[in-house]
Amino acid sequence: MQIKPVLTALRRHKAGTVLVVLQIALTLAIVCNAMFILHARLSHLSEPTGVDEANLFVIANQWAGEQKSKQEIDAQVRADLIALQQLPGVLDAAPSNSYPLRGSGWDNFVGLKPDQLQPTSDAAVYLGDEHLLRALGVKLVAGRNFRADEIGTLGLREEVHPAQVIVTRALAERLYPHGSALGKPLYSMSATPSTIIGIVDRLQTQSVDDWQRAYAYQSMIWPLRLDWPSGLYYIVRARPGQLAAAMREAPKALLALDSQRIIDPSDGGSFAQIRQRAYDSDRGTAILMGIISAVLLVITAAGIVGLTSFWVGQRRKQIGVRRALGARQRDILSYFLTENLLISLGGVLLGVVLAVSMNVWLVVRMGAQPMSPLYLAAGVLLLLLLGQGAVLAPAMKASRVPPVEATRSV
Amino acid sequence: MLKMTHLSKVYRTEVVETYALRDFNIDVKEGEFVAVTGPSGSGKTTFLTIAGLLETFTGGHYHLDGIEVSQLNDNARSKIRNEKIGFIFQAFNLIPDLNVYDNVEVPLRYRGMKGAERKQRIMDALERVGLASRAKHYPAELSGGQQQRVAIARALAGSPRLLLADEPTGNLDTQMARGVMELLEEIHREGATIVMVTHDPELASRAQRNVHIIDGQVVDLSEEPRFHAHNARVADA
Ligand SMILES: Nc1ncnc2c1ncn2[C@@H]1O[C@H](COP(=O)(O)OP(=O)(O)OP(=O)(O)O)[C@@H](O)[C@H]1O
């Protein structure tokens, strides 16, 4: 179909055209951005933490009853660990202050010099003993694990800066991008250096916030047992296939040793539960964005169907005249398809500008990522197809207007 | 050129069957100028829409340019309308969204004609109807007579062999009507076959032949008295 006569005729229907162009533009801008954010969230949702998620569970142990001394707590923690490690379904167990995806947790600036004013980066702090790597199931890729004699204790309001530290590969590369970080020092908010003795492949931080995305895999482990009066976490790794049994037996064993404790059911749990809890709001956002996008697309399609049906009704006579002058049914069909394509092209053109502006605003104001042009291309294609699909039924109806309509008086 | 034999057209609605045409016979020769008259509701427009392939008929035969048209599919009918027939309607039926130039261009585009030839033909046709200077005007900006002349230019541009006009002067005052009629006569002199429905006896008298339709049938006025005389003679005998 020729474009020029369709365009000239459209100029006489500015109001409806402009409305649909704006609607398509807005829909494109919102849907592209929503899909981009949604995809970022969803991919975030399935990124591996680096731990053996299938077999891992966490016990949130809070001390109760009369206050124990630091020595009493440490003795109890060690007794607990031995009891957990001896359970038949358990592969290993370790103490810690936190676990990946917990939501929030201990986080330190790290630098390369003792008197550094601007920190080099940021890292999540995990405490643990020589069992922690095995309990988490993280892979040591360089250096060594802690030895038992290197493990210290951390009581309430104590400040300890251990001589050794194990870091993730992400952190090692951030601190020492050129050459190995092994054996090199790391200063974490102190003038005392910690020597990097081991590097693990991957261990995600506690936080899942968007602003933390850049640091998501920068973690370090200090050889310390947490002896705070409030409590600690036990990281327990079950033998393959024995997670359920181990999760049943572990609390019983601990309570049998000492009943002066509370195991918090709303914290820790199996890693599947932890992951679920961590990304609850992300999943909610994703669903909401998906629904908003779908609703917008439906409204836009309905708008196109409505306007085209109205125009077909309005132009019955002229369709009849065109048929009388020699238009075939498919000429009429393609007239309306072309008309819609022109309107949609105007809409997506404006929409791309809007979508990019919206994304730039999100990047500047909300720290979002710049949108990949693939989303724009997919959005443009989606809206063009949506337009053609929406216009098809009214256009078919138009093509069936009989030529004799030309002779009917209105 | 145009030959209908025993043709009938029935409009069926849920309640009634209307015979708009019955046992309808007509033969229009190439190059003739025929005026069709008849009372309101007699079937003149129905005849013209069937003649112009705007509508199908119920029974009988219709040969256009030697082709039996009832066999043709929609695309073939569209092609014949586009190439052989020019329409002039009482209500002009210009497309309001298009200017004069673009209106005249419509049938030429459906023919798939090249841009240069289209332009040539459009300007020629507008020249003939004396409206070349109004090419950029929209229909709403023209008088009724001017609109009808644009419609004639649109019908002419494709150089059709058959021109069908349904009360082309019905919406015009006498002076405008005269102008339109002169234009049609000129087109006829150049060789086109014209069938024109009209209520105006003066215009009808200017055609070569008059066909009168009553109740969906052709009545040949010139032969009617003879028919009676013949009957009378039979009665006498
Ligand atoms: N679409 C239709 N449905 C039903 N009946 C119709 C239809 N079109 C025409 N008729 C009927 O067919 C008959 C002939 O109508 P037609 O329009 O051909 O008359 P006409 O001679 O052109 O009249 P006028 O001089 O008023 O224009 C009328 O009785 C009319 O009511």
Ligand SMILES: [Mg+2]
């Ligand atoms: Mg009529």
